Amino acid sequence: MSQINNSKKVAIIGGGISGISAAMELIDKDINIDIYEARNSIGGRVAGIKDKLTGDEIDNGKHLMVGAYSNFFDLLQKLGTFKHLYFQKYFNVNFISESGEFNFSNGRFGKLSQLISLMNFPGISLRDKRNSIKFINQVNRGLDATPSESAKDILNNFQISNKISEILWEPLILATMNTTPREASGKIFLNILKLAFFHSNYSGRLVFSNLQLNKLLIPFLTIFPNEHRRIFLQKSIESVNKIDDDNFIIKIKNGEEYNYNAVIFTLTPFALKKIKTNFQMPDFESFESSPIVSIYLWSEEDFLKNDFYALIGAKFQWIFKETYNSLRYALTHSAADEFAMLSKSEIIELAYQDLEKLFSKFNRNLIYQAQLIIEKKATIKLTTQTEPLRPAQKISKGIYLAGDWTSTGLPATMESAALSGKHAVGNLITDLSL
Numbered sequence: 001m002s003q004i005n006n007s008k009k010v011a012i013i014g015g016g017i018s019g020i021s022a023a024m025e026l027i028d029k030d031i032n033i034d035i036y037e038a039r040n041s042i043g044g045r046v047a048g049i050k051d052k053l054t055g056d057e058i059d060n061g062k063h064l065m066v067g068a069y070s071n072f073f074d075l076l077q078k079l080g081t082f083k084h085l086y087f088q089k090y091f092n093v094n095f096i097s098e099s100g101e102f103n104f105s106n107g108r109f110g111k112l113s114q115l116i117s118l119m120n121f122p123g124i125s126l127r128d129k130r131n132s133i134k135f136i137n138q139v140n141r142g143l144d145a146t147p148s149e150s151a152k153d154i155l156n157n158f159q160i161s162n163k164i165s166e167i168l169w170e171p172l173i174l175a176t177m178n179t180t181p182r183e184a185s186g187k188i189f190l191n192i193l194k195l196a197f198f199h200s201n202y203s204g205r206l207v208f209s210n211l212q213l214n215k216l217l218i219p220f221l222t223i224f225p226n227e228h229r230r231i232f233l234q235k236s237i238e239s240v241n242k243i244d245d246d247n248f249i250i251k252i253k254n255g256e257e258y259n260y261n262a263v264i265f266t267l268t269p270f271a272l273k274k275i276k277t278n279f280q281m282p283d284f285e286s287f288e289s290s291p292i293v294s295i296y297l298w299s300e301e302d303f304l305k306n307d308f309y310a311l312i313g314a315k316f317q318w319i320f321k322e323t324y325n326s327l328r329y330a331l332t333h334s335a336a337d338e339f340a341m342l343s344k345s346e347i348i349e350l351a352y353q354d355l356e357k358l359f360s361k362f363n364r365n366l367i368y369q370a371q372l373i374i375e376k377k378a379t380i381k382l383t384t385q386t387e388p389l390r391p392a393q394k395i396s397k398g399i400y401l402a403g404d405w406t407s408t409g410l411p412a413t414m415e416s417a418a419l420s421g422k423h424a425v426g427n428l429i430t431d432l433s434l
């Protein structure tokens with residue numbers, strides 16, 4: 001075993017994006033690092049699923065990225081997989097409803113594009129368009145919200161009608177916050193608009209992966225480990241006990257116990273609740289989960305003109321075409337509480353009805369495989385109540401927290417997860433004088 005100058009030992013609990021981000025931030029430090037992951041693979045919620053009939057590997061639900069994901073992209077650069085992403089030239093989304101298709105773009109003509117897009121929206125009154133332009137202008141000038149204002153309150157303040165909300169703002173809020181506009185934190189909604197969609201052409205454009213998302217993270221399994229850095233899969237942590245600020249005992253479910261100088265928890269609040277500790281943890285009870293339902297459909301023929309659409313007046317909110325390995329479509333429904341009581345066949349039937357209503361070329365008889373994925377705890381609900389409760393990445397000296405749901409000012413996304421890992425490690429480096 002080669003000598004390292006510093007004999008400090010750090011444990012990272014959880015091998016999702018936030019755990020991997022934390023680990024990669026520490027990779028240059030002369031310390032021992034162990035990662036404990038409960039499942040038999042890394043990636044957490046960015047898991048891969050093998051479809052039995054087609055043999056295709058699909059994502060655990062389609063994930064959207066935007067150009068503003070600088071921390072997540074930084075992580076992929078370190079893992080050497082950034083090259084598998086492709087970027088839109090500028091934010092450009094086609095919306096489809098029963099009355100036709102329309103486009104919202106944010107770049108072809110610079111900032112003017114937003115206004116041109118709005119002006120071209122069908123079936124929207126001039127008053128509505130004027131109010132939306134006023135709203136966009138105020139966002140561009142740094143509009144802020146109070147903690148108690150929801151996304152819907154903000155839209156109401158600008159007298160944005162339900163009609164334009166349903167067409168434009170709701171799909172955006174649901175896709176980024178997985179929370180209904182009525183409940184969603186207005187502060188985070190405005191942050192999303194400021195940091196991503198209205199910041200620059202680069203930040204707002206949508207980003208897609210040529211590979212299944214999980215594969216973007218897999219190089220971590222070879223880049224990270226050496227004699228001082230270990231990844232343990234299928235090791236679920238049961239308890240963490242503090243002896244003093246510099247000494248913690250971690251107990252694995254199989255009974256093994258190990259000592260560390262610091263611990264970084266990178267779990268969801270729902271998983272954290274199950275870990276026993278002898279020190280005060282943040283209040284996890286207030287966090288509620290929000291489900292996402294995804295359906296993958298394999299079709300013999302292509303029925304989509306564009307690569308993806310926002311679906312208006314439909315049960316599902318988005319459809320994406322995927323062409324790697326085979327032709328298939330991913331439909332998503334965020335904040336999917338209303339699907340909780342439905343059976344698999346009822347949910348698939350709803351998807352078929354949406355597609356029949358919106359795409360004349362869709363033919364359900366040409367669908368030869370359907371895969372339904374219900375993620376009950378896809379993300380936290382990011383409401384006006386929970387946003388102020390999101391904890392910082394340091395609990396006390398030696399105990400750190402990361403995860404998409406922690407306080408990052410961002411919605412609970414892959415970018416928030418990557419950023420939280422960096423923040424947790426920033427605190428740890430200062431405390432341990434690394």
Ligand SMILES: Cc1cc2nc3c(=O)[nH]c(=O)nc-3n(C[C@H](O)[C@H](O)[C@H](O)COP(=O)(O)OP(=O)(O)OC[C@H]3O[C@@H](n4cnc5c(N)ncnc54)[C@H](O)[C@@H]3O)c2cc1C
Pocket residue numbers: 013014015016017018019036037038039042043044045046060061062063064065175235236237238266267268271275292293294375377378379402403404405412413414415417
């Ligand atoms: C269907 C779906 C769609 C989504 N869409 C988007 C999107 O469009 N855009 C976007 O940016 N984000 C999206 N997300 C959210 C994104 O996946 C998450 O923000 C991100 O993956 C969270 O990473 P994390 O590391 O914080 O948490 P996790 O990925 O949950 O990682 C936590 C890890 O800890 C492990 N663990 C749990 N308990 C223990 C224990 N006791 N001991 C050891 N290990 C343990 C878990 O197995 C897991 O691997 C979506 C999520 C889902 C489910």
